[in-house]
Amino acid sequence: MTQAQPPIPGTTVFDGEQAQKGYALNKMCYAFNSAEQRAAFKADEAGFMRAWGLNEEQTRAISERDVLGLLAAGGNVYYLAKFAGILGLDVQDLGAAQTGLNKEAFKARLVAQNQQPDTLAA
Template identity: 75%
Template sequence: MNQPRPIFGTTIFDGSQARKGYALNRMCFSFNDAANRAAFKADEEGYMRSYALNEQQSAAVRGRDVLGLLAAGGNVYYLAKFAGILGLDVQDLGAQQTGMSKEEFKARLVRQNDQPAATAG
């Protein structure tokens, strides 16, 4: 069986990462409920403890470190809920993942969008 080729700067979300990030993703899923979002904002440390986040996960939450959250087992779909609490959008997350400013990232998306699609030969 072929192993996927690593992509620089990318954490592959597989079964191992899912197990590693279960508590973090469970916490982020809880943010679907407005009362839980408010509880997190009122006491982030207590809220993280109530979901038994490990130190790597807690440090990434404290640091608002998206790449750290992914490395700690976070799934981007659940992390989007956390990002929403912080007032971040998908472009903010993409900028963090690529090491660009949000403006640079948006410009890159526009450039990529302006390129003609490849045609079949």
């Protein structure tokens, strides 16, 4: 029997419910692997999102480039990275947005955390 993990303040856990909620969004973002699909999105964002069946929350978050909103709308960071690539962003940019830091501060935080002793191994 597994024990439920306590929530992490300020995060959205990507679980089965979020996966179902974000299915259309993540499927659309996966399509960005194709240069043709990226070009179609850039040519008509609203039409592209309608064609993929995004709901109002997802459409708003894409339109506003709201990373936290995309996560709350069921977005998976690995698929959202494909969308971020269209904007010239990378996964560290997404992490910075999630934590409210700029990219350099986020990178410094990652380095500092990697220098901490592993408390989970004890």
